[in-house]
Amino acid sequence: MNTFNTDEILTRDAHLIQSFADLDGLKQRAARTAIVSAKGAYVTDSEGNRMIDGIGGLWCVNVGHGREEIIDAITRQLQTLDYYSTFYNFTHPTAAALADRLAALAPGSLNRVYFGNSGSVANDTAIRILHHYNNRLGRPNKKKILSRIGAYHGSTHLAMAMTTPAYSEGWDTASKGLVHHLRAPYAYREAEGMSEAEFLEALAEDMLSAIRDIGAENIAAFIAEPIMGAGGILVAPDGYHQRMRQITAEHDIKYIADEVVTAFGRLGHMFASEDVFGMVPDILTTAKGLTSGYQPLSATIISDEIYDVISEPGAMFLHGMTYSGHPAAAAAALANIDILERENIPLMVQSTGKVFEDALRGLTDSAIVGEVRGSHFMMGIEFVKDKDSREPFADDINVGLRVAQAAQQRGLIARPLGNILILSPTLIMDGAMIDEIEAVLSDSIGAVATELGH
Numbered sequence: 517m518n519t520f521n522t523d524e525i526l527t528r529d530a531h532l533i534q535s536f537a538d539l540d541g542l543k544q545r546a547a548r549t550a551i552v553s554a555k556g557a558y559v560t561d562s563e564g565n566r567m568i569d570g571i572g573g574l575w576c577v578n579v580g581h582g583r584e585e586i587i588d589a590i591t592r593q594l595q596t597l598d599y600y601s602t603f604y605n606f607t608h609p610t611a612a613a614l615a616d617r618l619a620a621l622a623p624g625s626l627n628r629v630y631f632g633n634s635g636s637v638a639n640d641t642a643i644r645i646l647h648h649y650n651n652r653l654g655r656p657n658k659k660k661i662l663s664r665i666g667a668y669h670g671s672t673h674l675a676m677a678m679t680t681p682a683y684s685e686g687w688d689t690a691s692k693g694l695v696h697h698l699r700a701p702y703a704y705r706e707a708e709g710m711s712e713a714e715f716l717e718a719l720a721e722d723m724l725s726a727i728r729d730i731g732a733e734n735i736a737a738f739i740a741e742p743i744m745g746a747g748g749i750l751v752a753p754d755g756y757h758q759r760m761r762q763i764t765a766e767h768d769i770k771y772i773a774d775e776v777v778t779a780f781g782r783l784g785h786m787f788a789s790e791d792v793f794g795m796v797p798d799i800l801t802t803a804k805g806l807t808s809g810y811q812p813l814s815a816t817i818i819s820d821e822i823y824d825v826i827s828e829p830g831a832m833f834l835h836g837m838t839y840s841g842h843p844a845a846a847a848a849a850l851a852n853i854d855i856l857e858r859e860n861i862p863l864m865v866q867s868t869g870k871v872f873e874d875a876l877r878g879l880t881d882s883a884i885v886g887e888v889r890g891s892h893f894m895m896g897i898e899f900v901k902d903k904d905s906r907e908p909f910a911d912d913i914n915v916g917l918r919v920a921q922a923a924q925q926r927g928l929i930a931r932p933l934g935n936i937l938i939l940s941p942t943l944i945m946d947g948a949m950i951d952e953i954e955a956v957l958s959d960s961i962g963a964v965a966t967e968l969g970h
């Protein structure tokens with residue numbers, strides 16, 4: 517029985533400010549959906565509609581919703597130790613066990629873990645640590661950051677400065693000149709007439725020219741998502757991350773891999789940097805799938821080399837949050853990693869993720885689908901007005917939103933992003949659910965295409 521009163525929820529909700537929302541548009545009651553419960557791969561709204569969670573919460577509920585094992589682990593932890601931070605000289609066994617486990621899972625010499633509460637904080641922490649590191653090494657000018665057009669690294673002041681400038685329209689970001697945005701690895705729109713290898717060289721040359729202009733002695737870090745997520749699911753050309761790693765290493769620039777989305781099974785491995793892209797970064801940041809979203813937690817995992825500098829005698833680590841290493845969050849992460857390992861979820865994703873990818877690629881036949889791209893359970897569909905010229909739909913058509921709304925009416929939550937629709941479901945999809953997602957998308961895209969006269 518549906519015991520929720522939508523009117524009551526939405527009346528109260530008028531006091532809540534949603535993230536990344538058209539706040540004026542949300543004044544229309546119909547534009548809002550209250551999710552009231554979730555189990556496995558599905559969520560239910562306040563009207564009793566059950567829908568496939570095609571975005572896995574916010575690409576974070578990797579092991580699926582409602583896992584008793586994680587809920588029990590959180591409860592047991594709260595009963596034993598509800599709160600203590602990893603602050604000053606204090607620690608607690610659950611955070612220590614999780615740091616140890618992450619150090620073992622992370623590639624190379626990424627052995628030191630700082631816990632925060634969000635991906636944004638994990639990325640801010642990476643930069644603060646590197647700035648401090650360069651100060652310790654007597655290189656006070658080595659502070660600038662290379663990021664990329666299309667990147668999303670978070671919403672704090674600094675993380676937003678590293679994010680693609682489009683996200684800051686009408687807003688301010690951290691000091692101008694701190695971040696330089698390189699070209700996006702957006703093959704569909706940026707590589708016209710080029711082979712994959714030529715596009716890779718063009719992107720490498722873009723980095724090299726930025727280094728020449730800014731001076732390697734002024735650049736602390738390059739930050740990159742293995743596959744760009746919120747930028748529209750942009751998969752870089754083959755060999756890109758290794759090439760960028762090589763260039764940054766040659767110029768003594770640290771490589772930060774933002775694995776907030778790509779870790780914990782989404783691409784078929786616990787971490788994607790080495791296992792998928794053959795490269796070990798100097799810092800790896802992660803969040804989301806670390807706890808499958810059951811608790812807010814992030815990790816900034818740094819190399820022994822960086823740690824050795826910031827832990828020298830006389831150095832003080834002047835960085836910290838009240839909830840760093842929160843016991844309940846650490847307990848959730850440990851139980852989540854237990855499930856991922858016991859159920860072999862990353863390995864399973866290596867095959868089910870490919871089935872998902874193939875199913876979605878079939879949608880390319882639609883009159884308004886320009887490209888379907890991505891990998892495993894991280895996919896994007898780009899809609900175009902004209903498939904041959906790749907002319908996009910005008911912004912006010914809101915094609916992504918239209919398809920997302922059509923899909924929601926048919927029982928699937930997907931995420932619109934301008935002309936792109938993003939699918940990043942839980943990692944427990946079986947063949948039948950994948951077929952269902954494909955059927956809903958095919959229907960929804962068909963309906964919108966007809967509506968738009970295609």
Ligand SMILES: Cc1ncc(COP(=O)(O)O)c(C=O)c1O
Pocket residue numbers: 633634635636637639668669670671741745746774775776777803804
């Ligand atoms: C790649 C990436 N980095 C960082 C973040 C920021 O994480 P959070 O929203 O937890 O601050 C996100 C969030 O979507 C992300 O996709």
